[in-house]
Amino acid sequence: MNRVLIPLTLSAPPVPPGAQARAQRWAGETMGTTWSVVAMLPPTVDAGALEQGIRAALDSVIAQMSNWAPDSDVSRFNRACAGTWVALPADCLRVLACALQVARDSGGAYDPSAGPLVDLWGFGPAPKRSAPPAPDEVALARRQCGWDRIVLDREGGRALQPGSVSLDLCAIAKGFAVDAVARYLDGEGVAHHLTEIGGELRGNGVKPDGMPWWVALESPPDSGPATPEQTLVALHGLSAATSGDYRRFFDSEGRRYAHTIDPRTGYPASHALASVTVLHVECMMADALSTALTVLGPRAGMEHARRHGIAARFLVRTPGGFDEHLSPAFAAMLA
Template identity: 50%
Template sequence: MGTRWSVRLVVPAPGLVADISAGVQAVLDSVVAQMSTWEEASDISRFNRGAIGAWQAMPPDFLTVLSAALRVAEESGGAFDPTIGAIVDAWGFGAAGAVASAPDHETTETLRLAAGWRRVACEVLLQRARRTDTLALDFSGIAKGFGADRAAAWLKNLGFRHFLVEVGGELVGEGVKPDGQPWWVDIEMPPDAALPPLRLALHGLSAATSGNYRRWFEVNGERFAHTIDPRSGRPAKGVASVTVLHAECMYADAYATTITVLGVEDGLQFANRLGLAAHIVSGDGSESMSLAFGAMLD
């Protein structure tokens, strides 16, 4: 995933920590082996190389993420779309590596028209999926959150009930700290925004943040950020960061990306329609929050 992970938890005996570390790493390695476009042997890379129209057998976790991604795509009218891998590569934010200049309009239009979440079929019970065009899947907007969920589930299966999992900034908090306090976390604000860190209490909650100020490139004074709007085939503009709270980090991750693409006004309408707790920082440094997020402050 190109990032780090950490876990804080209450353990009955210090000697268990080494085994826990190895176990969490194995869980995340499994997610990478299925969902990383940077790995040629991964399941997602195999899917993207497969014959157009042919069903491919895929592992359960892969199909769980694909099914969730297609659900968010439908809910958002395509503002979130896991089929834009080729567009992400064209802008230099994928496994193909950086680019010296922005792709031209003809290139992005060709790739955009070949993509589209409706061109992917996912049958979870039959453990298979297929594509009907030359699109490429990309789970960058959802896989880290899923990894945090899987690490948390692994800890729960071992009997742990009090922990904080973090994978590249995506967070899952369960139970409480030994002093009875919830897992307090500070979400950093964009550097150009004169806002204090967003302090959250995670108790049976996940938090994911999508920020457009970390990965970008500039050409002739114009900045292009890494979050791509599937509807235009170009980088999204207008939003600096979005944090979403949700019971599942996978969905918090995907919804944060979605709202970043939709922008402040449409993003708030989307969050309120689905009852999502969302905090938005716009490009000018102002902040907005959904009704559900505001209710958590009361």
């Protein structure tokens, strides 16, 4: 049996695409993962030109926010000398401002300046690891972090490099890229579309039959019979992002070290939380919030979701399988 969620903002049935609209699908690779877009195109829209626009939107995010690309704007900021004001593009500043807001709200559970820690644990551009780093290495990397030392000048289009701060926007840039593609399609007169990048999703409009873009929420691959229901969400003006300990990790001496680093300790989050899914209008925000809630853990994460009205689903590992916990904002969407 399936369980369905409907956006609370869906007050009237969406108007389906016209009879002459045609379905079009594009796919490719970006940001170390895959992307796909399904859209209902009006008869006058050039599918080839749209694909070029989609790829340009994705390339723009990489050019601005990838710390894997040495010539990106983020990499340029990371190399800047202490006390330097670095000019950044509007989109990069927008993402950084959102990241700092989530960092502030979560008490640093999410930190866009945690790049040195991510690299140290082998989850960034630095080589992968098969064993944890030494405690003194962790302590040194932590001293190089500090989201609260970053100063933004939104009007001036710049950010202050306080010294040795290394931005890592990977936990939010992918969600922003989903939003950027959706905004591009809206601007081209394509009102009905579903965008996915590495499992992060955003849907607008409906399918030809008038039904919304139904998508199944991601669960750990070993979730088994403890979560027998498939949870489907109607992505109509809504985004979904999931953070899980099963995506990237390494095992050492019988222990799993997942890619979600707790910047407050310098070590990967070590609680029983297997995954968090967040539903939000903006995929950028859903992406960052899912990371913050994963770091906070089942109890503090649920309290944070309650306090801030975040629609979140928590899957917690137990000896018998998984326990599911829904925030009030998430449960309110259940049809």
